[in-house]
Every structure is written in structure tokens, then in C-alpha cells.
Amino acid sequence: MKKVICIEGMRCGHCTSNVDKALREIPGVSDVNVDLAAKTATVEAADSVSDDAFRKAVDDLGFEVTAIR
Template sequence: MSTSTYTVVGMTCGHCVNSVTEEVTQVPGVTDVAVDLATGGLTVTSESDVDDAAVRAAVEEAGYEVAAPASQSSTGQGSGCGCGCK
């Protein structure tokens, strides 16, 4: 079993969480997805290593962005809700 964690930028409501969960669940090999709205945390569980690019693409498909790791510079994008709520 493998677990990977990410930080998703731009989620502001339960619909956002549902959108990310739905998209990431469709990534081949993923067995469980947990999203924490308060922290932006995304935990992906799989039976073997999951393609990091596929997880990132799924988050982007949902309308959000995976934050750059601390060692990389951030562009400051992603301050609005991707689902269109107010």
C-alpha cells in the first residue's frame, strides 16, 4: 500500500472537496481519497505507487491547483473557488 499527500489550492466549500475527490478517484490504481477542506490536504492511497502527474492532472481537471513543494517557487495563483460558488 502506498500513500501520497498533496496540498490543493483554491477549495472553499464542500462542492470543491467533492469535485477533487471525484476526479482523483478516477486515477488508475487509486483505492482511497481523503480531502481536508480546512488545510487543502489531499491524501491519496493506492495499492502501488500512483503516477504523480496523473493526480495533479485530476486536480486540475476538477478546477484547482496542487501547490508547489516548499522547495519550489510559487506563482501565487489559486485564490478563488474553482466551482463558481460565492
């Protein structure tokens, strides 16, 4: 499945790198593309990966997930 995660609080390349790394560490995630300008992360993952797993990974970094679609 493909999900787009809207994220507030990312301000630089270091932020996007941390989000990328955290999302890739979730079991079942196969690809991540973080876009600082759009404030999104596009994730390819197995259907078994829950939105809560994405939200927790981002929230644990101190950023805010505003939507997952």
C-alpha cells in the same frame, strides 16, 4: 503508497467532493480523504500511479496542486 496532495482553490464542500471524485476515478487509487481546512487530499494508491496523474486530475478541475509528498 500514501500521498498527500496540497491543493489551493478549494472553498467549499462541493469543491472537496469534486476533488474526491476525480482522484477516485484514477485507476489504482483505493482511498481518498479530502480535508478542506488543511487544503489537502490524502490518497492511497498503487505504486504505479504517478504524481502527474494526481496533478492532472486536480488541475482539470481548476484547482492548483502546490505540492505532493
